[in-house]
Amino acid sequence: SGYLEFDQDVLIPEDWTDVGRLDPSEELQLTFALKQQNVALLEETLRLVSDPDSPQYGKHLSLQEVASLVRPSELTQKAVRGWLQSHGITRCLAVLTQDFLQCSMTAAVAEALLPGSRFHRYVRDGVSSVRSSAPYQVHDDLHQHLDFVGGLHRLPPRGRDAGGSRRRSLAAG
């Protein structure tokens, strides 16, 4: 196994409190970002449809056309689905572009699927989030088929109401 996100940040911000490891039977949802095809062509197409000097300017694509462009290869889709199925994960939803897969599974299955991961529940201001306290790995065979797995890191940032609001005194007047 190896890291998909070699620079994963597993530091938990101080305002989140760890209330314990998830029970192995608890459900969680992970988002698998499958490797897209033709990303360079996507970038070039964006340049052409956004450049006012280009004859392609404004000739935007439909979602179906975008899907045709970036849809992961059959091999990638097969490899990822096969990997998930081999862990008994079958409850998955795909998006129209087929490049995201959202799957439900128990914490025990998720930890087996992603070696290194350890799911904990964190609480802040009455809101709870489930994230991994340690970096995750995936089997080397999957590296060429996945960009990242969502739902392990990246806790929600603090909102404006909770202290981010910046109000000024009238002194400036």
Place this chain on the structure above:
Amino acid sequence: LHLGVTPAILRERYNMTEADVGSAQNNSQAVAQFLEQYYHPADLAEFMGMFGRGFQHQSQVARVVGTQGAGKAGLEASLDVEYIMSTGANISTWFFTNPGRHESQEPFLQWMVLLSNMSDLPWVHTVSYGDDEDSLSAAYMARINAEFMKAGVRGISLLFASGDSGAGCKHQDKGQNCFRPSFPASSPYVTTVGGTSFKNPFKMSYEVTDYISGGGFSNVFEMPEYQVSAVKAYLKSVTESLPPQSYFNTSGRAYPDMAALSDNYWVVSNRVPIPWVSGTSASTPVVGGMLSLINDQRLLQGLPPLGFLNPRLYRLQGQALFDVTEGCHLSCLDEQVQGKGFCAARSWDPVTGWGTPDYPALLAALRS
């Protein structure tokens, strides 16, 4: 003289007339929330009752995508929806709420997944959310950047607030600090909006930089072609006032792209009018609403929507925008820079971008 920024003040400052309201059938705009932030319809109605006189507007959100929670309205959500509907007046407005249905979901990622799965979307989306670049993995940012491209090729304009920490600061060992860019503001495929203040906060005066306005240079994304000459010109023109080069990456994507007033707003939240609300999360929906109005005129003429704006914006070379040339934003409080980040300058700068919109001129420039 005025007592703070309201829709009337914004519309006057940016030269919007009573006639500058939406009328196209197939136009819409959206704000997205990620932090269990909900707006309250009664707040919006009260806000428009208090501040919406003098221009045709809508007082209701056309569509809520996601589930609004119960309880108090969030200031962020109230601000976003009230102001995108003030400049983007009379345009159908959607509200995306993404609290994450499950504890393990990432709300921002959920929103991106949603965009990838909806064939009919508003043309303009404004988002007031960001994380420090260095807290995110390169693989994650690269993929989210590809998601922004997917939206751009569909003709969708994504606007992100540039952040409220100026150039930011990363405290490093041995006192070698550096600036701290924010993502998605630093993505080359979104339009990033910075903030300004009135020179005199209670007078319809010219605009100066808001010292909190996020801006700088990405450490992850290369500088895109569309901005190379503008940024080089800036770096050349301000050599004496530039922070030490060890603080930032001169070859990275530079932001913001443009700006609007971000200081001293009035917001109605939980039925209470609240003054002095500030931040680039105020300026972003203001610009978003104006771009929606320009889309409106384009759609009425049978033209496609603006889509990803930056290549065209930079081609304007500041035409149709009020150049902001005064003030600096904040950064590291250390001996070397003493809290000073970048400073505004003629043309593009990493505090206010190309400046703030002169609506009729911008409409004229982008309508054809």
